[in-house]
Amino acid sequence: MGPLSKSFGGHALHDLPMDAAAVAVARPRIQPDALLEVMIESIPSGLCIFDHDLKLVISNGRYGNMYGLGPEQIPPGTSLHDILAASAAGARGPLNIDRLRYDGPDGGGPRATPLVAELGDGSVFTVSRHPMLDGGLIEVHRDITDARFAEARAEAARQELIERQYAIDQAVIVAITDLQGRFIYANDNFCKISGYSRDELLGQNHRILKSGEHPPSLFRELYRRIARGQVWRGELCNRSKDGSLYWVDTVITPQLGPNGKPAAYMAIRVDVTARKRAEAQVVYAARHDALTGIANRAVLLERIEQALQKMQQHDAGFAVFLVDLDGFKNINDTLGHAAGDALLKELAYRLKTSLRDAESVARLGGDEFAIVQEGRAVGREEAIDLASRVMDIVSCPFELDGQEVSVGTSIGIALAPVHGTSAGELLKKADLALYRVKSEGRNGYSFFDEEMSRKVDTRLQLIKDMHGALHRDEFRLHYQPLFDAKTLRPCGMEALVRWQHPVLGLLAPDEFIFLAEETGFMEPLGRWILRKACADAAAWPDDIRVAVNLSASQFRSGTVFQVAVSALTEAGLAPERLELEITESLFLQNKDSNVAAIQRLKDIGVTIALDDFGTGYASLSYLLMFPFDKIKIDRSFTQGLSTRADCAAVVASILALAKELGISVTAEGVETELQFELLRNAGVDHVQGYLLSRPRPLPELDIVALRSFARPGVAA
Ligand code: C2E
Ligand code: CA
Ligand code: CA
Numbered sequence: 001m002g003p004l005s006k007s008f009g010g011h012a013l014h015d016l017p018m019d020a021a022a023v024a025v026a027r028p029r030i031q032p033d034a035l036l037e038v039m040i041e042s043i044p045s046g047l048c049i050f051d052h053d054l055k056l057v058i059s060n061g062r063y064g065n066m067y068g069l070g071p072e073q074i075p076p077g078t079s080l081h082d083i084l085a086a087s088a089a090g091a092r093g094p095l096n097i098d099r100l101r102y103d104g105p106d107g108g109g110p111r112a113t114p115l116v117a118e119l120g121d122g123s124v125f126t127v128s129r130h131p132m133l134d135g136g137l138i139e140v141h142r143d144i145t146d147a148r149f150a151e152a153r154a155e156a157a158r159q160e161l162i163e164r165q166y167a168i169d170q171a172v173i174v175a176i177t178d179l180q181g182r183f184i185y186a187n188d189n190f191c192k193i194s195g196y197s198r199d200e201l202l203g204q205n206h207r208i209l210k211s212g213e214h215p216p217s218l219f220r221e222l223y224r225r226i227a228r229g230q231v232w233r234g235e236l237c238n239r240s241k242d243g244s245l246y247w248v249d250t251v252i253t254p255q256l257g258p259n260g261k262p263a264a265y266m267a268i269r270v271d272v273t274a275r276k277r278a279e280a281q282v283v284y285a286a287r288h289d290a291l292t293g294i295a296n297r298a299v300l301l302e303r304i305e306q307a308l309q310k311m312q313q314h315d316a317g318f319a320v321f322l323v324d325l326d327g328f329k330n331i332n333d334t335l336g337h338a339a340g341d342a343l344l345k346e347l348a349y350r351l352k353t354s355l356r357d358a359e360s361v362a363r364l365g366g367d368e369f370a371i372v373q374e375g376r377a378v379g380r381e382e383a384i385d386l387a388s389r390v391m392d393i394v395s396c397p398f399e400l401d402g403q404e405v406s407v408g409t410s411i412g413i414a415l416a417p418v419h420g421t422s423a424g425e426l427l428k429k430a431d432l433a434l435y436r437v438k439s440e441g442r443n444g445y446s447f448f449d450e451e452m453s454r455k456v457d458t459r460l461q462l463i464k465d466m467h468g469a470l471h472r473d474e475f476r477l478h479y480q481p482l483f484d485a486k487t488l489r490p491c492g493m494e495a496l497v498r499w500q501h502p503v504l505g506l507l508a509p510d511e512f513i514f515l516a517e518e519t520g521f522m523e524p525l526g527r528w529i530l531r532k533a534c535a536d537a538a539a540w541p542d543d544i545r546v547a548v549n550l551s552a553s554q555f556r557s558g559t560v561f562q563v564a565v566s567a568l569t570e571a572g573l574a575p576e577r578l579e580l581e582i583t584e585s586l587f588l589q590n591k592d593s594n595v596a597a598i599q600r601l602k603d604i605g606v607t608i609a610l611d612d613f614g615t616g617y618a619s620l621s622y623l624l625m626f627p628f629d630k631i632k633i634d635r636s637f638t639q640g641l642s643t644r645a646d647c648a649a650v651v652a653s654i655l656a657l658a659k660e661l662g663i664s665v666t667a668e669g670v671e672t673e674l675q676f677e678l679l680r681n682a683g684v685d686h687v688q689g690y691l692l693s694r695p696r697p698l699p700e701l702d703i704v705a706l707r708s709f710a711r712p713g714v715a716a
Helices: 020-026 032-042 061-067 080-089 145-171 188-194 216-227 273-287 297-314 328-335 337-354 380-395 423-439 450-469 513-519 522-537 560-571 592-603 619-625 635-640 645-661 673-682 703-707
Strands: 046-050 056-059 115-118 124-131 137-143 173-178 183-186 232-239 245-256 262-271 318-326 359-365 368-373 398-400 403-405 408-416 444-447 475-484 490-501 505-507 545-549 578-582 607-613 630-633 664-667
Touching (some): 061 080, 124 145, 173 188, 245 273, 273 297, 297 359, 297 368, 297 423, 337 368, 380 444, 423 450, 490 522, 635 645
Parallel strands (some): 545 578
Antiparallel strands (some): 046 056, 115 124, 232 245, 359 368, 398 403, 475 490, 490 505
């Protein structure tokens, strides 16, 4: 039993506005009191009835629960005022009592709008008051907390949507099209970016945005998705009214109609043109040479890969060219880097504009370019044709700072598939071919051949081996004596280096000196040679000098003077007993410091000889540039003496000039008696050659025995 049993007192039922008595009549077996109790308890609201003094007559259990009041707190007879106070102080309080006060009917009839009771725990009730004729009052309390909450949520959601819509309209481009693709909505941003007014847009087909940048397949996929009610997202390029293109990150959402099928499409776009532009710049930079704007190495490799693929499919060969300028460094050095850059730009332009469609050029860096030549059937003939075209293109003079400048070209060519079937292999082989052109005097082209490959393999191996060779004591000095042409007395010994290679055997200097020069190894090796030669010579008779060859590369770090002086001091050898043989390549470097170092050595008493005289272009002029003590006529002249009239003439004029300048002359490479006679008669001071002695290691050279040579007539 509910609280009703207690609260229900002996009040007259006819006071109630409800037709409870009629119900009681219809069901005679149930007691009217009990009936009323059941009825009041079953009402899904709080109910309470007050008499004309506003004292509680009856209330249901729900009412007490709603305000957190137990039946003992609201016995019949409690005043409305006290109940309100108890409710405010109860477990679910406080309560907005002021609004709920009741002083009697104010005009009769139920109030149009119910009062609202808000409790401290967040519950919200409506309170409907129904005054009775006798001054009593019926109150119905309904819990609307959930409804209120839902309503508040709906309101908040509505508000949020409005705000979001506003934010979206500010930030992004919104357009809605109907099923036929006509615009039915366009926000300000869309008008702005598209360049069309809203009037121009509405009713127009969205095709007016088409840029032509996308393949039809992209749109097919787009329509397929949205027609099925799915969302499509992607980056699109659109065209604005003035024709300019812009990129938008686009989300197209179908708006479904009541039948669940799309009724319209909403496109939300974000302008990503700036990002796209930046991306394009990055891609461009990654694929183009910064200076000339033509393709770079990455693109070249890609082209070769593509050509390789095509080759497999169509069996069509192609060619890879490496093009290197001759004398470019010189232009950079003399005219400055700006002029060098201008030349490269001009050349890139010439190549790009004059090559054919199937020929693509790239710059690899510095003055090195590469060309991939494709076509129906590219073989030697086609490659030669392109090589000569490129040489013509380069050979046209360049105008730099109002000055006409010419450069030559060296071109290395590798053919696919004969020379290689990978980009790396083809480039490496074209490089080897280029290397050959360079080493054979430049300005020309060359195809790769297998011989080059072998050379390079040993070359790399030798470079590797060379670095440990000094520590392993693998270098040797052989000596070749020089003789006085008249008396045949030995007057000096030329140190000639050899390398006792553990696998390859005894290597001649021609096989490794150039590698030492290229790799910076000539300085340590040259230091060793000087020290060893001076130490050896210290044990020889005082009238025998030692001659040591110096490479131009030994002058690079500027320590040559110091190195020679310490070699002499360490060995205790007088500077007068050292002869240094240099070639005119030292002067080609055009460095004052080289000449100064030689001069300092000459100043302390070292003899300076100009070696290989006559092989260079301007030997005679160098004779006037530096006060040499000695010149050594190259063996090619010695060997041409007896057969070629011009050789005899050259030797005669060298001798005449040398006499004039007080320089002594040595002839090297004397192999025959005839050569010896001719030279001696021409007035050569010293001779050297296989006729008299080959270069030998020291233990085999008996210097004392050599002296016995010095008898008149021995050589005759
Ligand atoms: P080079 O200074 O002109 O040396 C003379 C070369 O001619 C030597 O060759 C020698 O063996 C060779 N020769 C001597 N007499 C005759 C002859 O009658 N007939 C022929 N056909 N050849 C003769 P090698 O020893 O092979 O040296 C070659 C070159 O290597 C040298 O030419 C020199 O430029 C360089 N070289 C040798 N040793 C050294 C060195 O210690 N330091 C430097 N920097 N270069 C060196
Ligand atoms: Ca020499
Ligand atoms: Ca020589």
